[in-house]
Amino acid sequence: MSRTPRRPGPHRWLWYALGGRLPESYREWVLHDVTSKTWLWRHGLRTTFLVGPLSALWLLLPGPLGLRLSLVLLALLVGYFYSFAFAEENAEHRLSKHGYDYGTGKRVRAAAKAEAEADIRARYLARYRQPE
Template sequence: MDAPRRPGPLRWLWYAAGGRLPARHRDWVLHDTTCRTWHVRHFARTVALLTVLSVPIALLVPGPLWLRLTALLLGWLVSLQYSLFVMEEAVENRVVKAGFPAGTARATRAAATAGERAAAARRYAERYRDDGADPGGD
């Protein structure tokens, strides 16, 4: 199977801003939202947009530099926190825009980590199962 076709830098910036990519990038969008590093990719898109918005604000808004930079820092913190809160829904929306049914990204990630989650559940059950031992340790 061929690797998904990545968009160019300008198209990626459009995608990061919430734009829809052409159909030829459909598989890449699914990969982008379901790979092991999908969290990092989500924050990279957020940081790219914040950078594009912050540079003109830092350069063009009048006032002391320390005040502009402090305001930008606070804006970044709020934006990154909000981005964290809506991460699942934002990623799912990207997949829907690419033409996949709603829930595809979540289901793909769950299928990819099913073995790991089952092993973790098994380890948990082995360690904390109730085998009738006295909880007091007597």
């Protein structure tokens, strides 16, 4: 994909981050979102919108500050751990919700990785394996 598809507005992105389905006109953007080079960073940002408010709320609970901070730290660690453990599955689910076949994200990311590695290999061979 050479161009970035039309991005959703803030309210639509927030709905998408919370697990909602975007209108059909954003279908290409969803594919870009879960297959770009920064897809894991994007996944982390969406996760932050899920665990962040809950963690901030726990800071307001009554009790010793150390206990509340420990609760927030544990919640963030567990939340991010499970989120990243199932990041690929989450990406595939988002794609299937938007009309793509299951496995499309993994296939597109693998093709992009192979293309990048082929380019790196070609540059390496051109530089260090020149015929004498």
